[in-house]
Amino acid sequence: MKTIFFLLIPIFTFSQVKMPTTPQPTQFQHYGNQGLGNPNNINVVPNPMNILNGTDEIQKKQQLQNQQIIREVEQNEKQRIETLNQIKRDINEIDQTNYNLPSLANGKGTEYYRNVYDKMLTLNVENYSVKDVNFEIENAYLENAQDKLEFDKIIKNSGDFIIAKMKELKYDTESNVAKNYMLFQFFSENLNLKANGLKHTPFKYDFVDYMGQKDWSKMFVSKLLKTKTGQCHSMPLLYLILAEQIQAEAFLSFSPSHSFIKFKDKNGKWYNIELTNGMFTASSFMINSGYIKAEALQNHIYLQNLSKQELLSAFYVDLANGYIHKFGYDDFVEKIANKALELYPKNVNAQMIKANYSGVRFEFVAKQLGINPMDNKQLQTIKDNPNAIALLQQANEEGKKVEQLGFTFMPQEAYESWLGSLKEAKRKQENETLNLQFKATVKKTLKN
Amino acid sequence: MRKSIFTVLLILFSKFCATAQNQEKLFEQSYALLNNMLVDENSYSFKKAVFSVENAYLDDKLDTLNINKQLNFLTNLSNSLIKDRFLAYLEKDKPTVNKWASVYQIMCDTIPINYNDKIYQYSPFGYDFNDVFGHTTRENLFVSKLLETHKGNCHSLPYLYKILCEELGTTANLALAPNHVYIKHNSIKDGWYNTELTSGIFPIDAWVMASGYVHLDAISNGVYMKALNNRESIALVLIDLADNYNAKFPNNDGTFVLKCCETAIKEYPQFASALILKAETRFKQIKKIENETIFNQQFKELEKQYAHIHEIGYRNMPENMYLEWLISLKTERNKYENKKLNTFSKK
Numbered sequence: 001m002k003t004i005f006f007l008l009i010p011i012f013t014f015s016q017v018k019m020p021t022t023p024q025p026t027q028f029q030h031y032g033n034q035g036l037g038n039p040n041n042i043n044v045v046p047n048p049m050n051i052l053n054g055t056d057e058i059q060k061k062q063q064l065q066n067q068q069i070i071r072e073v074e075q076n077e078k079q080r081i082e083t084l085n086q087i088k089r090d091i092n093e094i095d096q097t098n099y100n101l102p103s104l105a106n107g108k109g110t111e112y113y114r115n116v117y118d119k120m121l122t123l124n125v126e127n128y129s130v131k132d133v134n135f136e137i138e139n140a141y142l143e144n145a146q147d148k149l150e151f152d153k154i155i156k157n158s159g160d161f162i163i164a165k166m167k168e169l170k171y172d173t174e175s176n177v178a179k180n181y182m183l184f185q186f187f188s189e190n191l192n193l194k195a196n197g198l199k200h201t202p203f204k205y206d207f208v209d210y211m212g213q214k215d216w217s218k219m220f221v222s223k224l225l226k227t228k229t230g231q232c233h234s235m236p237l238l239y240l241i242l243a244e245q246i247q248a249e250a251f252l253s254f255s256p257s258h259s260f261i262k263f264k265d266k267n268g269k270w271y272n273i274e275l276t277n278g279m280f281t282a283s284s285f286m287i288n289s290g291y292i293k294a295e296a297l298q299n300h301i302y303l304q305n306l307s308k309q310e311l312l313s314a315f316y317v318d319l320a321n322g323y324i325h326k327f328g329y330d331d332f333v334e335k336i337a338n339k340a341l342e343l344y345p346k347n348v349n350a351q352m353i354k355a356n357y358s359g360v361r362f363e364f365v366a367k368q369l370g371i372n373p374m375d376n377k378q379l380q381t382i383k384d385n386p387n388a389i390a391l392l393q394q395a396n397e398e399g400k401k402v403e404q405l406g407f408t409f410m411p412q413e414a415y416e417s418w419l420g421s422l423k424e425a426k427r428k429q430e431n432e433t434l435n436l437q438f439k440a441t442v443k444k445t446l447k448n
Numbered sequence: 449m450r451k452s453i454f455t456v457l458l459i460l461f462s463k464f465c466a467t468a469q470n471q472e473k474l475f476e477q478s479y480a481l482l483n484n485m486l487v488d489e490n491s492y493s494f495k496k497a498v499f500s501v502e503n504a505y506l507d508d509k510l511d512t513l514n515i516n517k518q519l520n521f522l523t524n525l526s527n528s529l530i531k532d533r534f535l536a537y538l539e540k541d542k543p544t545v546n547k548w549a550s551v552y553q554i555m556c557d558t559i560p561i562n563y564n565d566k567i568y569q570y571s572p573f574g575y576d577f578n579d580v581f582g583h584t585t586r587e588n589l590f591v592s593k594l595l596e597t598h599k600g601n602c603h604s605l606p607y608l609y610k611i612l613c614e615e616l617g618t619t620a621n622l623a624l625a626p627n628h629v630y631i632k633h634n635s636i637k638d639g640w641y642n643t644e645l646t647s648g649i650f651p652i653d654a655w656v657m658a659s660g661y662v663h664l665d666a667i668s669n670g671v672y673m674k675a676l677n678n679r680e681s682i683a684l685v686l687i688d689l690a691d692n693y694n695a696k697f698p699n700n701d702g703t704f705v706l707k708c709c710e711t712a713i714k715e716y717p718q719f720a721s722a723l724i725l726k727a728e729t730r731f732k733q734i735k736k737i738e739n740e741t742i743f744n745q746q747f748k749e750l751e752k753q754y755a756h757i758h759e760i761g762y763r764n765m766p767e768n769m770y771l772e773w774l775i776s777l778k779t780e781r782n783k784y785e786n787k788k789l790n791t792f793s794k795k
Contacts, residue, residue: 283664287657294623294653294673295640303664403639 097368099387101361104330112140113323117336120316125309125343131155131241133315138220141322146222154225159245161200162186164193179248180263180271183239188278203238204229205276211412216325232258232419235275240311251305252314254349256291256410258419262305270305271434277422280434289410289418296406301348313344320353329360348405355398362388362395474504475693475704482689483711485682492678495519495611497685502590505692510592518595523615525559525570526550539636547618548633548643555609556648573608574599575646581627581767586695589688602628602774605645610681621675622684624720626661626765628774629684632675638788640675647777655784659765659773666761671718680719683712687722702729720762727753 104110116136123133131152139146162182163173171178185191191200206229212219221238224230230238236252236259243250250263253272260281261273274281286292286303296302306314320336334357340350365388366373371381373392382388478500485492503510529550537545553559559570576599582589591607594600600608606622606629613620621632623642631643644651656662656673666672676684690708693700709726712719730750737743765773777784 284657284660287664288654290652290654292653292657293640294656294667297664297667298670298674300668304668406640408639 097365097387099361099365099391101330101364103332104327105332107327109143110323110327110332112143113319114332116140116319117332117339120312120319121339123312125312127308128312130237130244130311133312134221134237134241134318137315137319137322138217138222140319141216141220141326142222151222151225155241155245158186158242161191161193161198162242162246164195165191168194176249176263177265179246180243180250180273183242183246183248183250184273184278184280186242187235187239187275201228202278203235203275205235206231212325216322232260232276236261239273239275252311253303253305254314255286255302256289256408257415260286274422276419279422279431281422282430282434285422285430289414291408291410291414291418293406293408295404296348296408299346299405301346301405301407306344310344310347313340313347313350316340316343317347317349317353320350324353324356329357333357346405348402348407351398351402351405352407355395355402358391358395358398362391365391471504471507471696472704474508475689475696478504478689479686479704479708479711482682482686486679486711486715489679492682494607494614494678494681494685497682498591498607498611498688501685501689501692502592504689505586505590505696506592515592515595519611519615522554522612525561526554526612526616529553529559537637541636544618545633545635545637547613547616548620548635551609551612551616551620552643552648554612555605555645571598572648573605573645575605576601577771580771586692602630602646606631609643609645619678621677622681623675624672625656626659626672626763627767627770628656630656634675638786641786641788644777646774649777649781649784650786651777651784652786655777658776658784659769661763661765661769663761663763665759666720666763669718669760671720671761674718676716680716683715683719683722686712687719687725690725702733705729718760720757720760723753723757724762727757 105114116139119136120133135146135148135151139148162179165186166173166178166182169182171182173179186200186202188202190202192198203224206218206227209215209218210231212233217223219231219233221230221234221241224234224238239261240250240252248263250261253260253262261275262270263273264270272281272283272286273279274285283303292302316336317340320333320340323336324333333353337350337354337357340347341354344350363373366379366382369382369385369388371378373379379392382392481500482497485497499510499512499515503512526547527550530546533550535542535546535549537549539545554570554572556572558572561568561570573594576588576597579585579588580601582603587593589601589603591600591604591611594604594608606620609631610620610622621634623630623632631645632640633643634640642651642653642656644655653673657667662672686708690705690712693704693708706726706729709722709729712722713726716722727750730746730753734743734746734750737746
């Protein structure tokens with residue numbers, strides 16, 4: 001027992017000595033707090049053995065080692081805090097970037113557009129009034145300055161005139177073909193009613209600013225009614241409105257930068273009416289513009305008759321375009337475009353609005369990040385910013401969708417020369433033949 | 449004496465039967481190969497498909513060694529063109545576009561070749577105005593004939609183009625127009641564009657539409673001007689096989705031809721040539737039916753088939769109109785040339 005105790009003595013005595021221990025995390029905190037900026041000013045733990053043995057060489061060395069480790073750890077800690085702060089600063093910077101276009105909802109006049117949009121959502125897509133929708137859209141641009149009653153009256157009078165003229169000419173007022181033919185005449189010929197001497201002059205094409213770049217209302221049906229001149233947007237729409245008024249069946253159809261009217265006879269044969277020139281045209285004329293790709297036709301984006309639902313989609317596009325022209329892009333534009341695409345997924349015009357919107361939004365973000373989006377090198381710098389990358393990818397994808405639908409850009413000069421080519425002798429002859437063919441059909445219906 | 453003559457005749461006859469059977473077997477083998485490419489896409493090879501069809505018609509006498517040698521030469525030439533020539537094209541897909549451009553050059557351009565310090569002239573493939581439709585002999589439509597004579601038509605030229613593209617590890621889409629085959633490519637810069645090998649011009653779509661025999665519905669239904677994928681291209685080759693079979697065995701009962709048609713139509717439902725060949729073959733079969741009620745019943749069915757062909761937009765283009773239209777690309781080049789493609793058109 002004694003021996004055991006004796007043997008244990010060194011252990012007890014050993015335990016008296018305060019040996020330097022490896023630094024513990026809690027200690028780091030301690031030193032860190034005390035000695036920031038002055039690593040030499042470290043409280044050295046007094047060594048009790050010093051009293052007995054004086055300072056040992058080995059102990060000193062160990063202390064030095066300890067101090068070094070502590071210094072290293074401290075430095076690391078400092079770096080860590082610094083990078084953390086840096087990241088925090090970066091995050092703050094990112095948070096200041098706005099990834100959405102600023103809403104224009106507070107702008108004066110936007111509420112008209114939002115009201116019309118909400119109203120349009122309630123429409124029955126299969127059965128709605130073309131006249132009313134179009135009026136609302138134009139009126140939103142004109143800030144409700146238009147008189148609906150007045151407009152309705154003009155349309156009703158025109159419809160009455162057309163029916164009266166049909167009766168005078170002894171057309172079959174029940175026949176869809178005869179109604180369309182009369183509408184065609186209404187757009188392209190001088191007419192007067194013998195019964196009351198009412199006169200009507202044809203509508204003419206307005207070459208000035210026909211794309212509404214300076215004055216958006218140039219494309220409006222109300223402008224067409226007021227001035228008797230219009231373009232390839234307003235004329236087909238007025239045709240549809242009047243067709244609705246006299247209960248004729250006619251369809252809107254698109255070609256590059258253009259729209260026109262289609263209708264079919266009893267045998268299912270389709271006719272194209274080009275209202276800007278008051279002519280019947282063959283599909284080959286449309287195709288020969290040179291800006292219709294086979295893919296566009298395979299995707300049915302051009303030269304197809306729009307269903308009522310697809311037409312509503314086109315009206316949403318009109319709404320969006322008016323809004324963009326007046327106020328610019330914000331998420332409301334995207335909302336409208338999405339609605340249009342929901343109704344008609346291959347609506348190339350709606351897809352273009354969406355692509356433009358995505359592009360504008362990315363440019364907006366790029367500008368905030370101080371990047372020129374057209375410069376490929378500068379674009380590389382966004383690779384650490386996942387939000388910006390996602391937006392760029394979306395912009396590219398939406399643009400690609402437009403291309404995949406078969407869209408090719410038609411320059412304005414090409415459009416003008418193509419439209420002008422209608423007046424060439426050859427086209428005139430084509431028109432004559434079609435017109436004659438058509439008259440024969442009308443007569444046939446008359447006999448029937 | 450009589451007996452011996454009889455035996456000789458018998459032997460000759462059986463020999464004749466045997467060769468005929470062998471020939472038919474070649475066609476069956478070719479069909480099996482093509483069909484297998486549709487079942488197992490990994491086995492697809494347009495080169496194999498085309499040459500198996502030509503080999504069947506040529507009674508297994510196609511010189512495949514020589515053809516492979518020629519194709520190797522052309523592939524090497526393309527590769528050296530890709531290496532040595534400057535192409536003003538900046539988009540990401542430049543390597544692919546470069547391959548297309550080199551094959552195009554091989555098909556249409558005269559190329560100087562430096563061999564052992566002597567300059568040789570490589571002459572391109574030209575258009576052969578003789579027997580464009582292969583009426584005299586089907587061989588006029590063959591790629592093997594084109595390789596041999598360097599003269600071909602709208603059948604062999606695009607086929608060779610596609611084969612060379614695939615040899616270079618890229619792809620080319622065939623596209624149809626009335627009586628015609630051409631090439632479509634999709635590049636990042638220009639989207640879909642056309643390559644017309646018979647005249648070496650890149651025409652815009654309006655040129656094809658202006659032939660006057662392309663109905664609007666035919667385009668929107670994909671009868672014409674659709675970029676055909678590899679499976680649909682095999683459908684084209686299947687109909688070549690059937691046409692060759694008809695040329696070889698004019699009095700066949702139509703079973704083999706109908707089999708080809710059905711497989712082709714399954715792959716490419718709007719394939720007008722297949723639908724027409726099917727209807728014509730059925731008509732031949734129906735004519736032989738003596739029972740009136742069955743005849744009427746089947747004839748009605750046939751009428752439906754023809755109505756369908758009309759409905760999808762097919763219109764028959766007279767053959768003489770075809771050449772006129774083909775030439776219009778050269779005479780009215782300015783009107784129909786795709787001016788955006790200045791990257792590789794000659795000046």
